[in-house]
Amino acid sequence: MNNSRRMLLKAIAAGVAAPMASSVHAQGTVRRLIAGFTPGSVSDTVARVLSERLKLTSGDTYLVENRLGAGGLIAAQSVIRAEPDGKSILVHSSAFTVAPLLRPKMIDTANLTPLIALASAPTVLVTYPGRRIKTFQGLIEYARANPGKLFAASAGIGTSSHMNLERLKYAARIDITHVPMKGSPDALNEVIAGRADVYFAALAQALPYIKDGRLIPLAIGSPNRTPLLPDLPTTVEAGYPGSEYLAWFGALISTATPAPLMSRLYTDFKTVLDEPDTKRRLVDLACDPMSMSQAEFSELIRKEFVSNAKLIKEANIKI
Structure with missing residues (x-):
């Protein structure tokens, strides 16, 4: 053939x-x-x-x-x-x-x-570099000294970013004003733009901005540390049991x-x-x-x- x-x-x-x-x-x-x-x-x-x-x-x-x-x-x-x-x-x-x-x-x-x-x-608590807050303990101290004056964005009422915030507020006995947005992209943009002070972001969402310096990671909000940020402690390790959220x-x-x-x-x-x-x-x-x-x-x-x-x-x- x-x-x-x-x-x-x-x-x-x-x-x-x-x-x-x-x-x-x-x-x-x-x-x-x-x-x-x-x-x-x-x-x-x-x-x-x-x-x-x-x-x-x-x-x-x-x-x-x-x-x-x-x-x-x-x-x-x-x-x-x-x-x-x-x-x-x-x-x-x-x-x-x-x-x-x-x-x-x-x-x-x-x-x-x-x-x-x-x-x-995994969730990570992030802030904007232009803020005076540079560490997790600094956040706690400022929130206690200035109740209600810090603003935390979330992806919406009842979302994981909101509940993670509420668990931290309750565990640390601090008052941070909640600002619900219409989704996680909007919430992240609020922090990057400096209009919100902090946000419990999904790590996948925040990691590129952490790497290029546009966001500062303060603590992991999940029960366990992540190998992607191995030196960053959880909020529980920082001394606030019950603040974690899966x-x-x-x-x-x-x-x-x-x-x-x-x-x-x-x-x-x-x-x-x-x-x-x-x-x-x-x-x-x-x-x-x-x-x-x-x-x-x-x-x-x-x-x-x-x-x-x-x-x-x-x-x-x-x-």
């Missing part, structure tokens, strides 16, 4: 294979990851990383859809109201254990079942979803999360992969509802 005939046969084979592959792909289900926060936020980026990997491994098409508002509860409502067919999956954050407490009439959390924990994100991202699904389908979706997500490439991409986002069973994730959420309800009452947090 001459070379030209071989090339012709290969071209014919490729032409037959392409529609076959297309047909197989078309048989997959289109599923939506409903993200309750702004494009470019860490939770949104995590959702997009997963959607890419899930498309490759599950045979289904995953699309990310942002539905903003009410601390992620607009997104939660859309998943609750959708058919329980696994085509609508909520990607939320630790704010899920806060927002329903602040807006109890919006959703019944019993209508959503935790599917799988995706990742946690910022996590996870997937939840309609409780009415049939058990076999829920199990299959859990397996699809777990397979992707266990892949070295996914873990690498999460680490590149300064996120820590979370290894939890569905039951363990449910228990984490249950405990957080209890602790956050207590903090909301003690700190008198209201919408």
Whole structure:
């Protein structure tokens, strides 16, 4: 067989294979990851990383859809109201254990079942170099001497950046004025521009600005130090137990979803999360992969509802 005939046969084979592959792909289900926060936020980026990997491994098409508002509860409502067919999956954050407490009439959390924990994100308390505050202890001392005169930006009421702030205020017995913004990009810009004094930022969000000197890191707000800033202590290590906050991202699904389908979706997500490439991409986002069973994730959420309800009452947090 001459070379030209071989090339012709290969071209014919490729032409037959392409529609076959297309047909197989078309048989997959289109599923939506409903993200309750702004494009470019860490939770949104995590959702997009997963959607890419899930498309490759599950045979289904995953699309990310942002539905903003009410601390992620607009997104939660859309998943609750959708058919329980696994085509609508909520990607939320630790704010899920806060927002329903602040807006109890919006959703019944019993209508959503935790599917799988995706990742946690270290938080870092940052300030603007033009401020007089250069250290964490300096912040505490200034706040005590000048109650209410420091301004802390957050991504919104009930978000992890807000709750991290409230935990620190309560643990250190300080008064810092909270300034809620419409998302994490806006909150970060407020500090960079010098309009806010401090902000508990996701490390992935703040790290480039820390490296180029536009932000000063004061302390880690998460339970543990991060290898990306190994010499920076946590707020607990600085002497304020109870000030830490675990910022996590996870997937939840309609409780009415049939058990076999829920199990299959859990397996699809777990397979992707266990892949070295996914873990690498999460680490590149300064996120820590979370290894939890569905039951363990449910228990984490249950405990957080209890602790956050207590903090909301003690700190008198209201919408």
